[in-house]
Amino acid sequence: MPSSWPELDELIRELAEVSALPHAEAEPLLSEASMAVSKATAELTRAAGARHRGAVAARERALRTIEEARAALERARKAIAASARRIAAGRTAPAREGTSVEGRVEAMCPACRQAFVVRYRAPLPTPTVAFPVACPAEKCDGITSVEYPASATDVHVQAVSA
Numbered sequence: 001m002p003s004s005w006p007e008l009d010e011l012i013r014e015l016a017e018v019s020a021l022p023h024a025e026a027e028p029l030l031s032e033a034s035m036a037v038s039k040a041t042a043e044l045t046r047a048a049g050a051r052h053r054g055a056v057a058a059r060e061r062a063l064r065t066i067e068e069a070r071a072a073l074e075r076a077r078k079a080i081a082a083s084a085r086r087i088a089a090g091r092t093a094p095a096r097e098g099t100s101v102e103g104r105v106e107a108m109c110p111a112c113r114q115a116f117v118v119r120y121r122a123p124l125p126t127p128t129v130a131f132p133v134a135c136p137a138e139k140c141d142g143i144t145s146v147e148y149p150a151s152a153t154d155v156h157v158q159a160v161s162a
């Protein structure tokens, strides 16, 4: 289904990516994440069709479901990584353990020009994926794509005061 919401396309791409991880099929959190993505899809479709005053509320609801779906995907990704590590540890010494890196990306909200920084911890620096990031400003519903590692966890968005 083509969509005018790039953040939805990215969610779906991320879902596909997480689903393709080794041992993903055994992870119950993955079906939870896939359901959350479906819910976000439905809300976005509704928001796209909403007009006037209803559109603002629908868009807010849609953005919340995107956040929920992203969080669910992160949980699934972590759980899959943990069980993959357990399986690997049973056979060989765990590779890459403790190589997690911290990083930060600066970005700017296209709607209100608020500068913000995305901080993350990632076990692998590549590949990177453009994630939809909601503006940290309280009254702003701006959203922008920020590229950071696909394996990033502990993602925090923080406004930078001018």
Ligand SMILES: [Zn+2]
Binding pocket: 109, 110, 111, 112, 113, 114, 135, 136, 137, 140, 141, 142
């Ligand atoms: Zn903003």
